[in-house]
Amino acid sequence: MYRDVLILYCRAPNAAPTETGMSRLALSDSDKQARDWFVKTTKALGCTVTIDNIGNIFAVRPGRREGPATFAGSHLDTQPSGGRYDGILGILAGIEMLSVLQEHQVETEFPVGVVNWTNEEGARFPISMMSSGVWAEEIALDRAHNTREVGGGTATVKSELERIGYLGSTPASYRSVPLAAHFELHIEQGPILESEKQKVGVVKGVQAYKWFTVNIDGRDxxxxxxPLQSRADAMLLAARLITHTHRLATAHNALASTGILTLSPGSTNTIPGHVSFTLDIRAPADATVEAMEADLKRDFAALAAGKDIGGLLANSTPGKPLSVEWRTDFVSPATIFHPDCIGVVRASAEAVTGDSSLVRDMSSGAGHDSVYASRRCPTSMIFVPSKNGVSHNPEEYTSPEDCALGAEVLLQSVLRYDRMRAEGKTQAI
Amino acid sequence: MYRDVLILYCRAPNAAPTETGMSRLALSDSDKQARDWFVKTTKALGCTVTIDNIGNIFAVRPGRREGPATFAGSHLDTQPSGGRYDGILGILAGIEMLSVLQEHQVETEFPVGVVNWTNEEGARFPISMMSSGVWAEEIALDRAHNTREVGGGTATVKSELERIGYLGSTPASYRSVPLAAHFELHIEQGPILESEKQKVGVVKGVQAYKWFTVNIDGRDxxxxxxPLQSRADAMLLAARLITHTHRLATAHNALASTGILTLSPGSTNTIPGHVSFTLDIRAPADATVEAMEADLKRDFAALAAGKDIGGLLANSTPGKPLSVEWRTDFVSPATIFHPDCIGVVRASAEAVTGDSSLVRDMSSGAGHDSVYASRRCPTSMIFVPSKNGVSHNPEEYTSPEDCALGAEVLLQSVLRYDRMRAEGKTQAI
Incomplete structure (x- = not known):
């Protein structure tokens, strides 16, 4: 049943990337078109639509009883050259859920709904997960409204909300629009499900991460x-530190990555006196990230002083000491989803696949609207496989079968949660 | 005797860099001033001055007999923010040599001279050792003449030679102005003499070097x-390769350096799929550089494929294979100076210092006009200590005592060589 709708959005596996990409920047004309379609479609499925003053759209289908709706939610916006699945899949599967309920005249105990969160990507307006953050009252409405588009344009979030007609009158807050629960179907954006030949990820939370900039000072x-022994070679030290960082990540069962590295002065025949590089450290638990940071600070200082760590200086020429200085750029603590929601997602996934070996518990490596949603209501996510783990790229691909499987797990999760609520078995956050 | 002149050009050891730097770009107005002074001074010391059509200035003091002069030579031009010693010292010491000969009415057997080579630095007009190269007929005159200044200006070498009045009529060639020998006093520009507490380097040649660009392709x-095992992390591989390159340099008693590294896409939360870095490999012998290159190509390919070399992959998570591609950017074979010249420099240095432990044989790490001179006449160089090994920088410093010592070695070397010629003991190249 899901396939008919979803397949429209799935490209042929061998299509050229230019035939398959999606560019729907937040609050652009194409975002307005998708929003208009969302409102029209959900209203046609019997929903009441509420738009808040950050442009979040809540479509709610009534249940037997009054009360906050159990929501499926995600986002319609994309990266500048994104794929067709990131965010969009969660919204379409939510609408398909409404359609199935309507078609089969299913009456839920409590209302159920679908929410489209504004500007999850932070690509055009550079705050990620912006409007679920405003709804959770963790990002100030003013700050979000006044965020200016990247690339030197003059448009702000507020001016664009006005321009496309999505500056609603309802205050953006969990107090004005409470959610009973939030379930988000999303592509994994990583390679684990595919490489393990599994179908559904039960997302228990989002990894903690910390971003640093490491500055090395040696001498040009x-x-x-x-001679080698007279050098204070900042690039050589950076190479050793990055090599060591990977080893420590392996030891801690964590992730560590360097995505930016700059050096100066930058000439083939000058040993660089200065190198600056970023370090992105992630692990499911905050404590692991903290332990990694402490170990790395200790070991970087030792290596800079010429003390060997793990054989890195073996068969090398001792040089002059260098200095290493750390700057913390961003801290994102771990998010732990709600056991009720995790439980219904796992039960639904096992029921839909009929094979628990196709289902795995996972941490999300990336942030999602569910991070902010989980601060104010029970939340979990459902992951489906990403081909080659690729995302934020026109090559992004999830098979129609896997999309449909995920949509079925989403529907069952919402219905199971609704039943738990009816039976008084759910816990608050 | 040398100190009176040379001390004028030596800064106080604790002076601020801004009081001590020198910016005399090739063929600029300040280069013209220094040239005019050079011509006037050498003529006053009884020299005949010849200017060739690349602006090289040859000042020759007659000897008892006719024949090519034995030359002291170096260059008056500097880097944009250079020091007061690189090049200049060799010219001043040459003029001081003429002055001493004149003052003491010394008659040499053959003529002796001083040569100022145009645009050694290649800073304003980007060909290093340009005009000794033209004189040696290893760089075409047209190419040199048409070389345009860096930074978008329209001046060429030829237009600037005309403007400052130094486009001579003598063809720039060793055939028109033969040199009997070329001795160059120069600051070491490295830390070896200082760290070994030695005073004079007898330069036996110039290291071979090869420049490469290494391109790594992984996956963003x-x-x-x-997860770590799903990555093709180009930055991590680059870090390992640079770490390994240093180890191989240690094993080969060679030098290896990475001065430029760029990566893409360049975002804190994206593993770089592509890294490009330069590799500068040097050793006194061509064979060592070739062996390093072969070893590195073999080992880089192995590491890219995930095969451990020297424990670099210990305690790491095996990832996906990457590809490594090499490009050769520049090849400079080793230069071996002439045994006659090396011999007289060594004998002079031991005589002047009175202590052979203060004298060492060396290879020059950098190129000099003596490289091209040595292709057409017997050549050697004399190095004196550089404070902290610093050069191409206002911090460049050599003590007045060391400058004077070097100048005395230069004078003695030229006189000893003249005597060898008189005795018929010199060998052709």
Whole structure:
């Protein structure tokens, strides 16, 4: 049943990337078109639509009883050259859920709904998960409204909300629009399900991460006239530190990555006196990230001083000491989803696949609207496989079968949660 | 005797860099001033001055007999923010040599001279050792003449030679202005003499070097969603390769340096799929550089494929294979100076210092006009200590005592060589 709708959005597996990408930047004309379609479609399915003053759209189908709705939610906006699945899948599967309920005249105990969160990507307006953050009252409405588009344009979130007609009158807050629960179907954006030949990820939370900039100061010197023992080679030290970081990530069962590295002065025949690089450390638990940070600070200082760590300086020429200085750029603590929601997602996934070996518990490596939703209501997520783990790219691909499977798990999760509520078995956050 | 002149050009050791730097770009107005002074001074010391059509200035003091002069030579031009010693010292010491000969009415057997080579630095007009190269007929005159200044200006070498009045009529060639020998006093530009507490370097040649660009292709991926074993992390591989390069340099008693590294896409939360870095490999012998290159190509390919070399992959998570591609950017074979010249420099240095432990044989790490001179006449160089090994920088410093010592070695070397010629003991190249 899901396939008919979803398949429209799935490209042929061998299509060229240019035939398959999606560029629907937040609050652009194409975002307005998708929003208009969302409102029209959900109203046609019997929903009441509420738009808040950050442009979040809540479509709610009534249940037997009054009360906050159990929501499926995600986002319609994309990266500048994104794929067709990131965010969009969760919204379409939510609408398909409403359609199935309507078609089969299913009456839920409590209302159920679908929410489209504004500007999850933070690509055009550079705050990620912006409007679920405003709804959770963790990001100030003013700050969000006044965020200016990247690339030197003059448009702000507020001016664009007005321009496309999505500046609603309802205050953006969990107090004005409470959610009973939030379930988000999303592509994994990583390779684990595919490589493990599994179908559904039960997402128990979102990894903690910390971003740092590491600055190394050595001394510029001529590559031809400076013997190895006289060098304070910032690039060589950076190479050793990055090599070591990977080893520590392995030891801690964590992730560590360097995505930016700059050096100066930048000449083939000058040993760089300065290198600056980023470090992105992630692990499911905050404590692991903290332990990694402490170990790395200790070991970087030792290596900079010429003390060997793990054989890195073996068969090398001792040089001059260098200095290493750390700056913390961003801290994102771990998010732990709600056991009730995790439980219904797991039960639904096992029921839909009929094979618990196709289902795995996972941490999300990336942030999602569910992070902010989980601060104010029970939340969990459902992951489906991403081909080659690729995302934020026109090559992003999830098979129609996997999309449909995920949509079925989403529907069952919402219905199971509704039943738990009816039976008084759910817990608050 | 040398100190009176040389001390004028030596800064106080604790002076601020801004009081001590020198910016005399090739063929600029300040280069013209220094040239005019050079011509006037050498003529006053009884020299005949010849200017060739690349602006090289040859000042020759007659000897008892006719024949090519034995030359002291170096260059008056500097880097944009250079020091007061690189090049200048060799010219001043040459003029001081003429002055001493004149003052003491010394008659040499053959003529002796001083040569100022145009645009050694290649800073304003980007060909290093340009005009000794033209004189040696290893760089075409047209190419040199048409070389345009860096930074978008329209001046060429030829237009600037005309403007400042130094486009001579003598063809720039060793055939028109033969040199009997070329001795160059120069600051070491490295830390060896200082750190070994030695005073004079007898330069036996110039290291071979090769420049490469190494391109790594892996795959961009999200830092949060991509497990270590699913990564093709180009930055991590680059870090390992640079770490390994240093080890191989240690093993080969060679030098290896990475002065430029760029990566893409360049975002804190994206594992770089592509890294490009330069590799500058140097050793006194061509064979060592070739052996390093072969070893590195073999080992880089192995590491890219995930095969451990020297424990670099210990305690790490095996990832996906990457590809490594090499490009050769520049090849400079080793230069071996002439045994006659090396011999007289060594004998002079031991005589002047009175202590052979203060004298060492060296390879030059950097290129000099003596490289091209040595292709057409017997050549050697004399190095004196550089404070902290610093050069191409206002911090460049050599003590007045060391400058004077070097100048005395230069004078003695030229006189000893003249005597060898008189005795018929010199060998052709």
């Amino acid at each position: 010197a001529h590559t031809g006239t400076t | 991926a999200h830092t949060g969603t991509t």
